[in-house]
Amino acid sequence: MSGINKVILIGNLGKDPETHVFENGVKKVTFSLATTEVYKDREGNRKELTEWHNIVCWRGLADIAEKFFTKGKSLYVEGRLRTRSWEDGNQKKYFTEIEATTITMLGSKSDGKPTEHKVEQVPLSACQEADMSPVLDDMPF
Numbered sequence: 001m002s003g004i005n006k007v008i009l010i011g012n013l014g015k016d017p018e019t020h021v022f023e024n025g026v027k028k029v030t031f032s033l034a035t036t037e038v039y040k041d042r043e044g045n046r047k048e049l050t051e052w053h054n055i056v057c058w059r060g061l062a063d064i065a066e067k068f069f070t071k072g073k074s075l076y077v078e079g080r081l082r083t084r085s086w087e088d089g090n091q092k093k094y095f096t097e098i099e100a101t102t103i104t105m106l107g108s109k110s111d112g113k114p115t116e117h118k119v120e121q122v123p124l125s126a127c128q129e130a131d132m133s134p135v136l137d138d139m140p141f
Contacts, residue, residue: 005080005081006078006079006080007077007078007079007080007081007098008076008077008078009033009035009053009075009076009077009098010035010074010075010076010077010106011033011034011035011036011053011074011075011077012033012034012072012073012074012075013031013032013033013034013069013070013071013072013073013075014031014032014033014034014052014071015031015032015071016031016069016070016071017029017030017031017057017065017066017069018030018031019062019066026058026059027058027059027062027063027066028056028057028058028062029056029057029061029062029065029066029069030054030055030056030057030097031055031065031069032052032053032054032055033052033053033055033075033077034050034051034052034053035050035051035053036048036049036050036051037049037050037051053097053098054095054096054097054098055077055079055097055098055100056082056097056098056099056100057100057103058099061100061101061103064103065100065103068105069105073105073106074105074106075103075104075105075106076102076103076104076106077098077100077102077103078100078101078102078103079098079099079100079101079102080098080099080101081096081097081098081099082096082097082098082099083095083096083097084097
């Protein structure tokens with residue numbers, strides 16, 4: 001039986017995206033997305049809990065993110081969890097991120113106006129068939 005690895009988030013960009021172009025021309029864009037949960041504690045006080053998520057976009061989706069995403073933008077993100085590991089001396093370190101497959105811009109925190117931009121990344125299976133899988137050899141860890 002096959003498993004499911006799907007993440008859905010709605011949140012706001014914490015800062016402008018960062019772009020990295022590898023030697024072979026493949027573009028990777030990363031950004032942090034804040035999701036906030038509002039609840040009341042036992043005393044009835046309103047509380048907010050903000051989680052920060054690391055998002056990564058590849059190729060065409062990276063082009064869109066680089067061009068249109070700015071700090072404060074509200075986004076709907078679909079993707080899958082990816083965990084990378086590396087050795088730092090004698091210690092193994094891990095980094096978990098969401099590899100975005102679909103992103104819809106919802107507007108920004110300041111203007112509250114929805115936008116019509118919906119962008120999708122080619123499924124990883126199609127990339128592998130066309131020999132366009134994410135480049136992991138060039139990563140520094």
